[in-house]
Amino acid sequence: MLMIIGAIIGGGTNVIAIRMLFRPYQPIMIGSFRLPFTPGLIPKRRGEIAESLGKTVEDHLVTPEGIQEKLNDGVLLKEIEERLSLAVHDLLQDERTLDEWLDHHLEKKDRMVQLRASVEKGIEAKLMSVFADYKVRPLKEWMPLTLQEQIKTKIPDVSNNILKKAEDYLQSEDGKRQMDEMVARFFQSKGSVTSMFGRMANRFSLSSTISREIIRFLNERHTKQLLTKLLINEWEAVVEKSPSQFIEDQWMEEKVHKLTMAIVGQAPFVGEWGQPMRAWSIKYEKVIQETILPSIMASASTILSRYIKSMIRKIGIREIVVAEVNQFPLARLEYMLLMIAKRELKMIAFLGALIGALVGFFQGIVILFFI
Numbered sequence: 001m002l003m004i005i006g007a008i009i010g011g012g013t014n015v016i017a018i019r020m021l022f023r024p025y026q027p028i029m030i031g032s033f034r035l036p037f038t039p040g041l042i043p044k045r046r047g048e049i050a051e052s053l054g055k056t057v058e059d060h061l062v063t064p065e066g067i068q069e070k071l072n073d074g075v076l077l078k079e080i081e082e083r084l085s086l087a088v089h090d091l092l093q094d095e096r097t098l099d100e101w102l103d104h105h106l107e108k109k110d111r112m113v114q115l116r117a118s119v120e121k122g123i124e125a126k127l128m129s130v131f132a133d134y135k136v137r138p139l140k141e142w143m144p145l146t147l148q149e150q151i152k153t154k155i156p157d158v159s160n161n162i163l164k165k166a167e168d169y170l171q172s173e174d175g176k177r178q179m180d181e182m183v184a185r186f187f188q189s190k191g192s193v194t195s196m197f198g199r200m201a202n203r204f205s206l207s208s209t210i211s212r213e214i215i216r217f218l219n220e221r222h223t224k225q226l227l228t229k230l231l232i233n234e235w236e237a238v239v240e241k242s243p244s245q246f247i248e249d250q251w252m253e254e255k256v257h258k259l260t261m262a263i264v265g266q267a268p269f270v271g272e273w274g275q276p277m278r279a280w281s282i283k284y285e286k287v288i289q290e291t292i293l294p295s296i297m298a299s300a301s302t303i304l305s306r307y308i309k310s311m312i313r314k315i316g317i318r319e320i321v322v323a324e325v326n327q328f329p330l331a332r333l334e335y336m337l338l339m340i341a342k343r344e345l346k347m348i349a350f351l352g353a354l355i356g357a358l359v360g361f362f363q364g365i366v367i368l369f370f371i
Helices: 004-018 046-061 064-072 075-092 098-106 111-132 145-171 173-188 192-203 206-219 221-239 249-266 282-317 317-327 331-338 342-370
Strands: none
Touching: 004 342, 046 317, 064 075, 064 282, 075 282, 098 111, 111 249, 145 173, 145 206, 145 221, 173 206, 206 221, 282 317, 331 342
């Protein structure tokens, strides 16, 4: 009988002790008096346990050295890169436009339209800013000197071309006809008598004579020298002026706007945002997968390696652990621990019952033989 009572007391005591680790969850009050051993040990020391666990995790488990070692072996980054590669491939095969994809996944409507508008506005503003900087300055101040000299040295060739074109025109059928008409109009404008002389002049081909004289004049050396000098003087006068003297602001704004639209419309990627991603992404997938993505991962690895300690401090591993432990439901924590250590806890209760039974057995011997 004593053995049974001892076993019940020993096993029951251990079961109660195990339960009192968690129960009760809240202190039991009798008036202003708090019942001893309430709440249970873990609820009572919950804050201290959370602080100790947080310090242990930060100092010994999730450490910069451990994360650095994991990064250095390359396995983690390789897996991340592979997953990103698959995600990028799936994204680029999508039938939707970038705007539609962003609207569906991030609820960001018309972001690509807005971004394109921003790009166009930025390019246009930059071009107009450049024009504003140069439009009031004389050409000779900002045009490269070598370019000015090259243009100046080309002027004699331009003179030759002008004179040659003029000679070719006078010798052409159209030029001869125009010369005949010009001579005829001249005599007709001078009255009937002069008109008669004009008809006589036509018989002797006065227009041909005038054309030959003009051609002879064009082929003379001093004519080329004169034209070259006039063109050089004009060029020197032009470089003294600013673009604003030749170009109106409104005209320039219209041209800059058209140029901006053309640049953005023909720009890779930017000009294709309005099309389904599957239609244009094939041109960029190889570059993204083989160049951009590895570069991003390499840069990420370098940045993480350099700033891992400060990043962990800013993240606050200890604070996160403390907050999570304090918010974790006690009933669930009790259930988890009891399930994990179910066999061991049963053995503890059984051991308590065995010790109680042995104590009862020896008590019985003492009572029977010595009392």
